Amino acid sequence: MIDYNVAPFEVVRDYDKCVNCRVCERQCSNEVHHYEEGFGKMISDSAKCVDCQRCVCLCPTKALKIVPNQNAFRPNANWQQKYLTEIYKQAESGGVLLSSMGNPEPFPVYFDKILINASQVTNPSIDPLREPMETRVFLGAKPQTIERDASGKIVTKLPPRLKLSMPVMFSAMSYGSISYNAHAALARAAEKLGIYYNTGEGGLHKDFYKYSANTIVQVASGRFGVHKDYLEDGAAIEIKIGQGAKPGIGGHLPGAKIVGDVSKTRMIPEGSDAVSPAPHHDIYSIEDLRQLVYSIKEATEYKKPVIVKIAAVHNVAAIASGIARSGADIIAIDGFRGGTGAAPTRIRDNVGIPIELALGSVDQRLREENIRDNVSLVVAGSIRSSADVVKAICLGADAVYIGSASLVAMGCHLCRTCNYGKCNWGIATQRPDLVKRLNPDIAAERLINMLTAWNHEIQEMMGGMGINSIEALRGNRLMLRGVGLNERELAVLGIKHAGEV
Amino acid sequence: MKYNGKTYKVNEINDAIKAAGGTATLTEVLGERFIACGLKEGVVTIEGTPGNALGAYLDGAKIIVHGNGQDAVGDTMNEGKIVIHGSVGDTLGYAMRGGKIFVRDNVCYRAGVHIKEYGDKVPVIVIGGTAGCFLGEYMAGGVVIVLNKDNAKDPIADYTGVGMYGGKIVVRAESLDTVLPEQIKCRRMENGELSAFTPYIKEYCSEFGRADPKLWTGTVYLLQPDSNNPYKRLYTNN
Ligand code: SF4
Ligand code: SF4
Numbered sequence: 003m004i005d006y007n008v009a010p011f012e013v014v015r016d017y018d019k020c021v022n023c024r025v026c027e028r029q030c031s032n033e034v035h036h037y038e039e040g041f042g043k044m045i046s047d048s049a050k051c052v053d054c055q056r057c058v059c060l061c062p063t064k065a066l067k068i069v070p071n072q073n074a075f076r077p078n079a080n081w082q083q084k085y086l087t088e089i090y091k092q093a094e095s096g097g098v099l100l101s102s103m104g105n106p107e108p109f110p111v112y113f114d115k116i117l118i119n120a121s122q123v124t125n126p127s128i129d130p131l132r133e134p135m136e137t138r139v140f141l142g143a144k145p146q147t148i149e150r151d152a153s154g155k156i157v158t159k160l161p162p163r164l165k166l167s168m169p170v171m172f173s174a175m176s177y178g179s180i181s182y183n184a185h186a187a188l189a190r191a192a193e194k195l196g197i198y199y200n201t202g203e204g205g206l207h208k209d210f211y212k213y214s215a216n217t218i219v220q221v222a223s224g225r226f227g228v229h230k231d232y233l234e235d236g237a238a239i240e241i242k243i244g245q246g247a248k249p250g251i252g253g254h255l256p257g258a259k260i261v262g263d264v265s266k267t268r269m270i271p272e273g274s275d276a277v278s279p280a281p282h283h284d285i286y287s288i289e290d291l292r293q294l295v296y297s298i299k300e301a302t303e304y305k306k307p308v309i310v311k312i313a314a315v316h317n318v319a320a321i322a323s324g325i326a327r328s329g330a331d332i333i334a335i336d337g338f339r340g341g342t343g344a345a346p347t348r349i350r351d352n353v354g355i356p357i358e359l360a361l362g363s364v365d366q367r368l369r370e371e372n373i374r375d376n377v378s379l380v381v382a383g384s385i386r387s388s389a390d391v392v393k394a395i396c397l398g399a400d401a402v403y404i405g406s407a408s409l410v411a412m413g414c415h416l417c418r419t420c421n422y423g424k425c426n427w428g429i430a431t432q433r434p435d436l437v438k439r440l441n442p443d444i445a446a447e448r449l450i451n452m453l454t455a456w457n458h459e460i461q462e463m464m465g466g467m468g469i470n471s472i473e474a475l476r477g478n479r480l481m482l483r484g485v486g487l488n489e490r491e492l493a494v495l496g497i498k499h500a501g502e503v
Numbered sequence: 504m505k506y507n508g509k510t511y512k513v514n515e516i517n518d519a520i521k522a523a524g525g526t527a528t529l530t531e532v533l534g535e536r537f538i539a540c541g542l543k544e545g546v547v548t549i550e551g552t553p554g555n556a557l558g559a560y561l562d563g564a565k566i567i568v569h570g571n572g573q574d575a576v577g578d579t580m581n582e583g584k585i586v587i588h589g590s591v592g593d594t595l596g597y598a599m600r601g602g603k604i605f606v607r608d609n610v611c612y613r614a615g616v617h618i619k620e621y622g623d624k625v626p627v628i629v630i631g632g633t634a635g636c637f638l639g640e641y642m643a644g645g646v647v648i649v650l651n652k653d654n655a656k657d658p659i660a661d662y663t664g665v666g667m668y669g670g671k672i673v674v675r676a677e678s679l680d681t682v683l684p685e686q687i688k689c690r691r692m693e694n695g696e697l698s699a700f701t702p703y704i705k706e707y708c709s710e711f712g713r714a715d716p717k718l719w720t721g722t723v724y725l726l727q728p729d730s731n732n733p734y735k736r737l738y739t740n741n
Contacts, residue, residue, distance in 0.1 A: 030621035091739055091741065094739075095739040099738075099739060100741055224598065224643075226619070228598070229581035230562040233541070233560065269600050269624065270619050270644060274731040275731060276643070281596065281639075283613055284575055284578065284594040284613070293575065297536075297540055297556040297575070300514060300517060300540035301540045301541030442679050
């Protein structure tokens with residue numbers, strides 16, 4: 003069949019600078035570049051380029067750039083080019099469209115319509131370089147009542163909690179969807195930073211058991227890699243109900259990625275798919291969820307907090323209210339812009355709601371029902387900067403999860419083709435020659451650098467507000483104002499408009 | 504050691520079982536959940552009806568129930584053995600990845616969902632009687648055997664093997680009238696093929712004190728998926 007589509011990108015090479023070193027050829031797993039003996043120069047097949055920027059970064063003479071293809075279908079505000087492109091693909095293949103990373107469509111980003119307060123004159127600001135600033139947080143249930151033993155002494159046994167040096171954790175990304183080296187980097191960085199990384203749903207590679215104090219282990223519907231030692235190894239256990247990028251859709255790692263150690267870690271044969279459908283077929287109610295939560299607690303002797311992760315969907319507040327009564331210690335909510343290794347395009351781009359609105363409504367609902375302290379709230383999808391972290395905390399989050407941001411720190415350029423399995427940055431791939439491009443020590447250092455900087459920025463913003471402890475920031479909506487938001491949006495977020503006192 | 508379940512909260516029962524090195528007899532059990540969750544060693548004998556999630560994440564111990572089990576028996580079990588002298592409820596052996604479960608009589612919906620295997624770690628479920636709908640749903644490996652000891656007409660029910668992409672379901676039946684999903688290949692087994700499964704049948708018989716040959720006569724069907732990459736052709740990269 004004739005391919006009706008045109009290349010989305012164009013590779014532009016400055017032949018005055020190109021020295022035919024062939025670095026680009028070796029670096030591009032999509033086989034875009036090659037040396038043409040006859041012409042004595044490098045030639046590029048733009049049609050195969052996914053704009054991952056790898057060759058651009060590594061070209062020693064900076065001879066390359068990737069630009070959007072200027073070739074244009076006849077402009078049409080309704081039938082945008084992407085709709086034609088996608089129809090051509092489906093007409094050719096008959097396939098369900100598959101994409102990766104977060105929803106790229108131009109929906110409003112509420113974080114960008116929220117501004118943070120600062121002190122002036124009264125309640126002076128605090129200089130974080132001079133004064134102590136507390137960014138440490140504890141996640142888990144907070145006891146509501148004081149218990150005393152028979153002799154009247156206060157019982158000080160607290161429910162299990164997670165201790166974070168700053169309110170950020172690395173969100174669930176499975177070994178399989180990302181590489182061994184990417185996992186290693188996340189684990190090392192989490193340990194150094196005093197935070198946590200999350201195994202995702204593919205089990206835990208033996209080499210990473212040593213990071214157990216900084217590991218959150220995930221349990222999804224397929225339970226791949228789940229067994230008692232795995233549960234015991236986690237500092238916390240996360241039950242994955244949903245994921246922001248694909249609410250209502252499960253996980254599915256294709257057999258092509260079930261190779262070597264990935265197969266061993268998931269305990270399924272090489273080449274077999276690993277299917278974790280959306281529903282846990284033993285959970286049909288909050289009571290059933292409660293049973294899974296408690297079976298995990300029983301198996302781990304009530305020593306570890308249990309997280310329940312859901313996608314932000316329309317009735318998220320009611321769902322969270324149920325989860326807060328299920329015995330879970332932490333609720334993680336993933337917004338519709340959350341990343342993914344692969345999701346059907348239609349789901350990724352059309353299902354779910356923004357995390358800012360979900361968080362605003364969940365926090366307010368749990369407070370109204372007086373159960374906010376039953377659980378901690380962790381939000382994700384998508385947190386892009388320390389300012390997003392501060393805004394999320396003011397909207398009621400205890401901490402945030404970052405996934406895409408951590409991959410970007412390691413080199414990801416959001417080319418959104420993780421599902422091809424050929425990530426040139428050695429992140430979303432299992433191909434050994436590509437994986438080895440990611441040096442876990444350097445990647446860990448980059449992660450540590452980024453979050454250390456974010457922590458300073460968080461402290462500066464807190465200091466500016468005259469607040470010296472992150473606890474005092476949580477749910478502190480007075481520190482936020484909206485710009486260009488309507489009454490409904492402000493009400494859901496629970497904040498005032500800029501200019502209002 | 505003996506424990507009377509009625510006087511204990513569940514985690515106290517589990518604490519006591521562990522304190523006794525894993526070996527204990529529980530009497531008058533009446534619906535207590537999570538018994539022997541994650542237990543690594545020992546033999547827990549239960550008289551009565553244990554509650555849901557009996558032996559979840561079981562990791563090597565043996566559980567014997569003189570009575571019926573409820574839902575989620577052997578959930579995500581890794582090693583060990585569960586023997587039920589009676590019937591059980593839904594989701595028996597959910598996502599099992601090792602060990603064996605023997606149920607003397609019948610099982611309800613969704614037994615063997617998501618069970619998987621790797622190398623020589625092959626979970627086995629032997630059901631003496633009949634199984635409800637969705638048996639072996641999303642099954643990725645392992646063996647489920649339905650012995651149909653009382654010669655029921657339809658020993659398995661609708662939607663058996665839906666979404667299954669690995670493993671084997673063995674059913675003894677005069678004829679199989681159940682409507683099976685498209686991706687399941689179903690055929691009569693030849694005599695020689697049965698030998699691969701006879702050790703499990705023998706084990707069933709010895710656990711429940713039955714003479715074996717009678718159980719293993721008549722027609723036996725083997726259900727297997729046609730592919731271990733069920734979604735391969737479904738998607739196109741965008
Ligand atoms: S796919 Fe990446 S490495 Fe290959 S040409 Fe495009 S930008 Fe360069
Ligand atoms: S992880 Fe790799 S494939 Fe995925 S978006 Fe980032 S650079 Fe592209």
